Amino acid sequence: MLDSEQIINIIPNIHLFEDDTTKSLSVYSKFFLKNKKTRDYSHSMTYFFQSSRNFWAYYLPPGKANLITITTKYPNGRPPFVIVYPMGKSTKILAQNCRNLALKLQKHSGEKVILKKIPIKFVNEFHSAGFTEYLDNDGWSVSYKYDDDDYPEFIINIERYLSGRNNISRIPVPYATKTSNLRGHARRFINWLDKEDCSININSYNPKKDYTDVKEMISTWAKFRKLRHREEEIGDLLDSHECFLPNVDNINSGRSYKFNYTTTKLSKSIVMRLARKGESKVIAFGFIDRISDTTAGIYSEIALHQRAESQHLTWDTIHQTGVPGCSEVLTLIMLEIAFKSGYLFANFGGSESRTLFMNRKYKFPDYEKNKMTHLVLYYPPPETL
Numbered sequence: 080m081l082d083s084e085q086i087i088n089i090i091p092n093i094h095l096f097e098d099d100t101t102k103s104l105s106v107y108s109k110f111f112l113k114n115k116k117t118r119d120y121s122h123s124m125t126y127f128f129q130s131s132r133n134f135w136a137y138y139l140p141p142g143k144a145n146l147i148t149i150t151t152k153y154p155n156g157r158p159p160f161v162i163v164y165p166m167g168k169s170t171k172i173l174a175q176n177c178r179n180l181a182l183k184l185q186k187h188s189g190e191k192v193i194l195k196k197i198p199i200k201f202v203n204e205f206h207s208a209g210f211t212e213y214l215d216n217d218g219w220s221v222s223y224k225y226d227d228d229d230y231p232e233f234i235i236n237i238e239r240y241l242s243g244r245n246n247i248s249r250i251p252v253p254y255a256t257k258t259s260n261l262r263g264h265a266r267r268f269i270n271w272l273d274k275e276d277c278s279i280n281i282n283s284y285n286p287k288k289d290y291t292d293v294k295e296m297i298s299t300w301a302k303f304r305k306l307r308h309r310e311e312e313i314g315d316l317l318d319s320h321e322c323f324l325p326n327v328d329n330i331n332s333g334r335s336y337k338f339n340y341t342t343t344k345l346s347k348s349i350v351m352r353l354a355r356k357g358e359s360k361v362i363a364f365g366f367i368d369r370i371s372d373t374t375a376g377i378y379s380e381i382a383l384h385q386r387a388e389s390q391h392l393t394w395d396t397i398h399q400t401g402v403p404g405c406s407e408v409l410t411l412i413m414l415e416i417a418f419k420s421g422y423l424f425a426n427f428g429g430s431e432s433r434t435l436f437m438n439r440k441y442k443f444p445d446y447e448k449n450k451m452t453h454l455v456l457y458y459p460p461p462e463t464l
Contacts, residue, residue: 081188082156083151083156083188086184086187086188087149089187090183092138094136094138095136096136096137106137106139107127110166111123111124111371114371115371115372115373116371116372116373117371117374118232118447119164119196119198119370119426119449120196120370120426120428120429120451121163122164122371123368123376123378124368125366125368125378126368127148127163127164128323129322129323130150130163130195130196131163132322133150133152133154133155133157134150135148135149136148136149136150140176144168144172145167145172145173146167147162147166147177147180149162149184152193159190159191159192160184160193161193161194161195162177162180162193162194163195163196165194165197174204174205174208177210178208178456181456182456185456185458188458189458191455191456191457191458193219193454194210195226195453196228196453197451197454198449198450198451199452202452209456211456212454212455213453213455214455217455219453222311225453226431227428227429227430228429228452229429229430229431230429230433230435230436231429231430231436231448231449231450231451232448232449232450232451233429233430233436234374234424234446234449235424235425235443235447236423237375238423239255239256239445240253240255240261240414240443241253241255241414241418243255244415248278250269250408250411250412251411251412251414252265257445260441260442261410261442264403264407264408265404265407265408265411267403267404268403268404268405268408269404271392271403271404275355275394277353277354278353279351279352279353280351280354280359281350281412282349282350283350284348284366289350289361290324290325293324293350293364296361296362296383297317297320297321297364299383299398300382301313301316301317303383303401320379323348323378323379347367347368347416348365348366348379349363349366349413351363351364351405351408351412353394353397353402355394362382362397362402362405363381363382363405363406363408363409364379364381364382365377365379365380365381365409365410365413366379367413367416373423373424374424374425374426375420375422375424375425376425376426376428377425377427378428380406380410382405382406382409383397383398383402383405384401384402384404384405384406385400385401385403410442413425426449
């Protein structure tokens with residue numbers, strides 16, 4: 080059986096992203112600039128970098144009116160192949176080009192092809208092209224049938240939650256309507272700083288200075304999360320966020336992983352450190368990127384939030400108990416950065432679980448949904464199984 084890279088080389092008009100990264104970036108940036116008002120979470124280089132970290136190729140059909148990204152579900156380019164958030168003006172033509180590509184990928188891999196991140200409003204066109212829903216016993220994983228699209232993407236109007244804010248200890252404490260939950264968490268964090276005689280430092284991520292500490296913090300966060308969501312794979316939790324760490328300085332400065340990228344007006348990584356008596360501890364890491372002229376995406380939002388069973392939270396127990404309110408404070412800081420950069424909306428992405436979706440509703444009761452889904456081209460077709 081051919082490996083993924085060999086299969087890609089057989090099919091015309093497919094390019095490995097890393098073969099010519101300057102050209103690849105130019106291709107993607109042209110498609111991003113065609114849609115200046117979308118709010119889709121997938122509409123950014125950061126999303127493609129994160130979702131295609133296992134394997135990254137793209138297909139440009141004749142005429143180059145569509146851009147179809149190809150990755151694999153498993154690490155090291157192991158099929159099944161996954162088509163991620165295909166882009167193009169005519170949905171009918173885009174759907175047919177995805178089908179034609181999927182048939183070729185099937186032929187050489189002998190496996191189904193998954194179509195990921197398709198807006199619900201376009202599903203009928205893809206059904207007409209031959210894609211179907213997952214079978215009853217199939218899905219992205221045992222626990223999450225549609226991965227992070229089990230629950231819709233969560234979009235908020237930033238100004239609605241930041242108007243009337245006061246900056247206290249460098250923290251934007253909101254006083255707008257319906258922000259009492261956020262305000263309460265911010266106050267708890269500030270009170271905890273006072274009690275423990277700590278200060279907070281908020282800086283852009285610097286790999287040379289921060290890499291080890293942030294990686295350790297993400298590992299602790301993943302263990303916290305695993306205790307609450309035992310069905311999740313800790314390896315995937317780590318990989319989906321640690322993939323930024325060696326390269327995020329390049330993204331911030333207008334370049335992305337191994338390549339030049341200069342069309343974005345917002346790429347910002349945030350590290351929150353607590354400081355006391357000459358010591359410091361990382362408690363949060365966040366990453367924001369441009370989706371469109373109107374919308375920013377929150378792509379990493381990792382914080383050592385207070386564990387539910389924790390009661391005695393002190394400087395010495397941070398990595399065992401977490402810190403009250405630090406997750407909400409990280410979010411407020413990222414929203415303020417996006418707002419000052421001229422963005423009207425923030426998209427937090429979809430959710431794998433009802434718990435995460437409801438937690439977002441608790442913090443942001445006024446929100447908009449953007450529903451995405453998965454489709455499949457089975458091999459062999461279901462009627463022959």
